[in-house]
Amino acid sequence: MSEKVAFKTVDEYFNSQPENSRKALLELKACILKAAPYATELLNYNIPAYALVKHGKREQQIMIAGYKNHVGFYPHPSTIEKFDSELSAFKRAKGSVQFPLNKPLPKDLIVRMVKYRMALLQE
Numbered sequence: 001m002s003e004k005v006a007f008k009t010v011d012e013y014f015n016s017q018p019e020n021s022r023k024a025l026l027e028l029k030a031c032i033l034k035a036a037p038y039a040t041e042l043l044n045y046n047i048p049a050y051a052l053v054k055h056g057k058r059e060q061q062i063m064i065a066g067y068k069n070h071v072g073f074y075p076h077p078s079t080i081e082k083f084d085s086e087l088s089a090f091k092r093a094k095g096s097v098q099f100p101l102n103k104p105l106p107k108d109l110i111v112r113m114v115k116y117r118m119a120l121l122q123e
Helices: 012-015 019-035 079-084 107-122
Strands: 040-044 048-050 061-066 071-072 089-092 096-100
Touching: 012 019, 012 040, 012 061, 012 107, 019 040, 019 071, 019 107, 040 061, 079 107
Parallel strands: none
Antiparallel strands: 040 048, 048 061, 061 071, 071 096, 089 096
């Protein structure tokens, strides 16, 4: 049984990932920061999170995570619902979508999803 690592920084998390997962996570991070340049990077639930508002709590964050065959993108259930038809090719749950590592990330879609979530938080 492997011991769960408690990461101290987002970079430590990224560096712990296999190369293909790390590359996809860094691309996800770039998409988030393109849409939300002032987002604050932190760890939440031991995975990278980006607070879209100052001191943003879980509901105001977008989280990402690396797995063996995909990266997880957690923008919020309202965002998944809004973009459901565009996400139909991907495995998704109420508040998350899985982007397989063997396919390019839909970067434009990810940027639009982050912008949508930010707009909701401004209301």
